[in-house]
Amino acid sequence: TQLLEQSPQFLSIQEGENLTVYCNSSSVFSSLQWYRQEPGEGPVLLVTVVTGGEVKKLKRLTFQFGDARKDSSLHITAAQPGDTGLYLCAGARYTNAGKSTFGDGTTLTVKP
Amino acid sequence: DAGVTQSPTHLIKTRGQQVTLRCSPKSGHDTVSWYQQALGQGPQFIFQYYEEEERQRGNFPDRFSGHQFPNYSSELNVNALLLGDSALYLCASSSLQGARETQYFGPGTRLLVL
Numbered sequence: 001t002q003l004l005e006q007s008p009q010f011l012s013i014q015e016g017e018n019l020t021v022y023c024n025s026s027s028v029f030s031s032l033q034w035y036r037q038e039p040g041e042g043p044v045l046l047v048t049v050v051t052g053g054e055v056k057k058l059k060r061l062t063f064q065f066g067d068a069r070k071d072s073s074l075h076i077t078a079a080q081p082g083d084t085g086l087y088l089c090a091g092a093r094y095t096n097a098g099k100s101t102f103g104d105g106t107t108l109t110v111k112p
Numbered sequence: 113d114a115g116v117t118q119s120p121t122h123l124i125k126t127r128g129q130q131v132t133l134r135c136s137p138k139s140g141h142d143t144v145s146w147y148q149q150a151l152g153q154g155p156q157f158i159f160q161y162y163e164e165e166e167r168q169r170g171n172f173p174d175r176f177s178g179h180q181f182p183n184y185s186s187e188l189n190v191n192a193l194l195l196g197d198s199a200l201y202l203c204a205s206s207s208l209q210g211a212r213e214t215q216y217f218g219p220g221t222r223l224l225v226l
Contacts (some may be wrong), residue, residue, distance in 0.1 A: 004154075033214065042116075042202050042217035043155070088154055099168045100145075100204075100215060102154030 003027050004091055006103035014111050016078055021087055021106040024071045029091035032072050033100070034063055037086040079110045114139060116205050116218035124224045125193050133188045133221045137205030143167075144186040145215060146178060147202040155202055161186050190223075198225045 005024045013019055023032070031050045035043035047056050049065035049072065056063045060083075062075040076083055086107050090100040117136045125131050137144050143162045147155035157170035161180035180186045184205075190197055200222050204215035 006154075031214075035217070040200075040220075040222065042118075042204075042219045045214065045216060048214050090154075099157050099160065099170065100155075101157070102147075104152070104154045 003101045004089055004103035006087075006089060006106050008106060009104070010107045010109075012109040012111065013079055015080055017110075018075070018077050019079055019108070020073055020075045021108070022071070022073050023089035023103055025091060026070065027091070027093075028069050029093055030069070031092050032065055032069070033090045033092075034072070034074055035088040035090065037088060037105070043088055076108075079108075081110045081112050084108060084110050116203055116216055118201075118203050118218040118221050120221060121219065122222045122224075124226065126226050127193055127195060129193050129225075130189065130191045131193060131223060133190075133201050133203075133223075134185065135188070135203030135205075135218060136185045137203075138216050141205035141207045141216070142184050143206045144180060144184065145204045145206070146186070146188045147204065147217075148172070148197075149200040149202055149220070151199070158188070193225045195225050198223060 003025055007022050033048045034046045037043040047063045052067045052069045054065045060077045064073050086105045088105045090102045092100050116138050119134045145160040146158040149155040158172050159169040160167045164180045175191045177189045200220040202220045203218045206215045
């Protein structure tokens with residue numbers, strides 16, 4: 001059972017465009033992380049959100065955690081080729097601490 | 113401050129063989145988790161070690177086993193390798209502070225089973 005659904009699966013855009021990717025679940029998570037992964041490398045942590053409705057900004061990236069802590073979104077403004085990669089969301093629960101559940105990711109390609 | 117390190121970076125084995133992968137956690141971290149990432153998929157949780165014991169386990173068979181040493185480093189062992197075990201194996205370390213632990217990943221070990 002895939003507990004975290006990420007959409008879209010693939011996204012190809014031109015440099016300078018804006019985009020939003022989504023991470024949805026029917027389950028409640030105590031925290032949710034977003035990672036970016038490049039081919040052949042491990043995921044690199046971008047942000048952790050823990051409070052329902054929380055919004056965090058990291059330069060051109062804006063992360064939002066849903067009020068019910070079941071979903072999240074990542075918005076990128078003025079995308080650049082360096083933003084290219086696989087964006088993964090992962091959720092963790094208090095009742096099952098230490099076991100993160102990952103979505104299958106959104107593969108983003110930003111063309112110059 | 114060294115991050116999470118893993119060895120080897122790449123490995124080729126044949127069916128039926130056994131493999132051991134190694135991980136050193138980020139400085140100050142005491143918890144190590146192992147994940148398997150098949151091509152085109154997100155990482156799948158294998159198990160987690162804390163205080164040299166397995167705390168959590170995902171849906172992986174007993175062929176997958178692990179160990180954590182007093183210095184917090186960890187090993188993942190896979191016996192009787194199958195073609196389907198080919199994947200990127202990721203180690204993540206964290207510091208157990210309540211349940212809101214943030215994990216930091218190593219670069220992974222790419223295992224190919226022929």
